[in-house]
Amino acid sequence: MRKDLVFGMAGSGGDGIVSAGDSLLQAASAEGYHGVMTKSFGSQIRGGESSCRVRISTDPVLNPGGNLDVAVALNWEDFLKFGAELPVAGTTVVIYEAATGVAENQIPLVGVTPLQVIAVPIAAMAKETAGTERAKNTVVLGLIAGWFGIGGEAVMKGISKKLAKKSQELVEANQKAFDSGVAFAKSHPLKADMTIVPSASKGAVKLLTDGNDMCAAAAIFAGCQFFGGYPITPSTEIMQFFTNHVWKYGGAVLQAEDEIAGIGAAVGASFAGKKAMTATSGPGLSLKSEMMGLASIAELPLVIVDVQRGGPSTGLPTKTEQSDLFAAAFSAHGDVIRPVLAPTSVADIFRTTVEAFNIAEYYQTPVIILSDQEIASRKETLDPIDTSQFKIIDRLKPTGSDLQDYKRFKQTENHISPISHPGMLGGTYLASGIEHVESGAPTNSGSVHARMNDKRIKKLDPLKDRKDLFEITGNPDAPLALVAWGSVAGVCREALQMAREQGLDVKLMVPYLLYPVAEQTYRDFFVSVQKGLVVEQSHLAQTFKVLRMHLDLPKGLQSLARSGANPFLPGEIVAALHQLLAELQRSHEGKLQPQE
């Protein structure tokens, strides 16, 4: 019996592969398992190929997993398009549509011999039992229930609930299709036992959602009252969730005519005294950069979510990457710093989003949340989050004495000035993108500009001392280290576990605050480090370079970076660590040689 199973399925657009994945994960969650599901499409919306990867485990899951335990190919052409995303290995059971005409000993997986390969007449079984090939995905769910012991009752319960709205006949037809899958599995036993351990926490309350919905929910929780945006994959669901719910709390949403207007409206709402946000992806972030500068100099709180996808330009719109760090940290004119935060999972984006609003409000600054396509659109089961432990921070309002002779941009000890808003008697001022003196009056003075730049930049310094924005795990004195953020952090967490089980002395740093760079926190982390890897999905190794720009890195720290889409696998990172260790040992041996 297994504690953990990774399923990967691919088919054509109409095959319902993603909805099968959804049903499987929902059923697993109802049965008390933890799980995560990622999906991937070609860039066409309907038609074309789609795939999903579902990982189910008795323990909390940190990432979508490495090689597949179970591969389901409804046709080979589509499956092979996801080669690197659905890696098949010698431990994989491959199930495929018999009607593809491929013999079991001729499956087109180059260089791998899977554990077992089974051709199943999925389409024919669907036709025979449900009267339509559209029930193929239900047959697949039956196969999974029969072979792997997951999703039986719960999966049919979920499907029935969905279909009951349409017709009872449909429910019955799907039940038959499902049963035929189970029966096929029973009559064709697997070589190895791949059933999953029953979950101990059956019946416990679990949340099931994806990163985008979680981000929007967190924003509402944090008190966000306004969203201005423009649709762009893979960020759009944030606006959709928001527009479904925020009205109930007195808020509003604007689907603007473009990204500039979207962020502009959010800047306006913030000026009007409300917590505001916008969300976008790479091309939209480029358009928003002038407004981000405006919010910085006008010292207006604002949260900007950038759900990264492959770039530049339209790039890989449906696939993940970590290549917007330069844009998030630097795309502005003039001297400006804006905090950049990154979540590492769906659960985490709740905390990150609340934190982003708190930082934006407290420091009166735009804050970027660098999410990525994988976190945004992957579904995770989560334990309930105790929302009462989160503090909500609101901007500092002027009090009676401030309003006597109100100076909006008043220089204070911590560089934070009380901020009024239209409607507040005594607080009127001129906000502007042009440099201004303390009252807000425009100025051309170089010395005032220097002073104001200093105020706007220095006010953010305390952020760098926030240890809670960094997660350090493993042996603190380890000579080997990993640094990773965003969805890649989840892969590295698992790599860390594996490496430590294999006896490697290694530690991991996951920064939630990417910018400004917390120099001292990194320095402290690097003290013991002789060899290490900064792991990221960016061809230019943007994280590595940003770190190098701000501090002296240990000589042995290397970059493990590649363009996005193809996920890192935990095993691959562990292998790289072994190699670093070998190098380290060789260099130590070298030192022991007598000098000539």
Place this chain on the structure above:
Amino acid sequence: MSATCEFQAKDFKSDLKPIWCPGCGDYSVVQGIYRALAAIGRAPHEVAFISGIGCSSRIPGYTTAYGFNTVHGRALPIAQGIKLANPDLLVLAAGGDGDGFSIGGGHIAHLIRRNIDITYIVMDNQIYGLTKGQLSPTSQKGRTTCTSPYGSLENPVNPLLYVLAYGAGFVAQASPTDLAGMAATLEEAIRYPGFAFVNVQSPCVTYGEEAQQIKGLKAISESLAAIGHDPADRLAAMDLAQHYGSKMHLGVFYKNPEPPPTYDALIRERQAQLSQGAPPKERILDLFIKK
């Protein structure tokens, strides 16, 4: 109206000294705005005055309202965010013809179709003032400027037709040749419940053309009221608007006699409707519980 006695024009005048060139038309526009706001009777702190970038866009700083001098071309998106966030505010947006019809030209149509209750004042000097005299989208064809040394090959935008065609509920034109008329027109625009547009002729004495100066404007000005134009007649308004450039019709071209509900009002309705029986926002994660 009793409220009208509460404020005087001077209550809206700030301590900042305008940096416009002596004789610039924008001086008159700001006077017109002081008068109009005094007549409306809302206190300065209840007014949000938003502009883009350009000489004209300096205008919010010269009032005692909450001002926001934003980025080039983007006064309208920011102004609408303010109105949607707090519909109780009186929101004005202003800027130049370059700001409004060139870089920001894409936004007007959308504020009009949303019918957000904002008054948008364009100070039309048919030139780029702040950047020192380049061609503007309202410059006449053939005009020589520093970026059209052999004469412009482009047809100008007709601001009045532009907004009428998009369906604005209130469209007017004013000029410093008639300050009292300008103040009255601005007041009527502000009172109009919905998106209101006022094109104000505002001579640039430094880079402007002769015909655009006060004397020239006077010569081609004609009051719409005096010629008996009915502001409820949209087609007649479009007909008259065709003369932009050759004739300077002043007053209200079009005012929708039955103003439709504004976007901000509709938002309030929706908020009231959907908030009934809603769980507290602290329970928002319950939406993700799957049983």
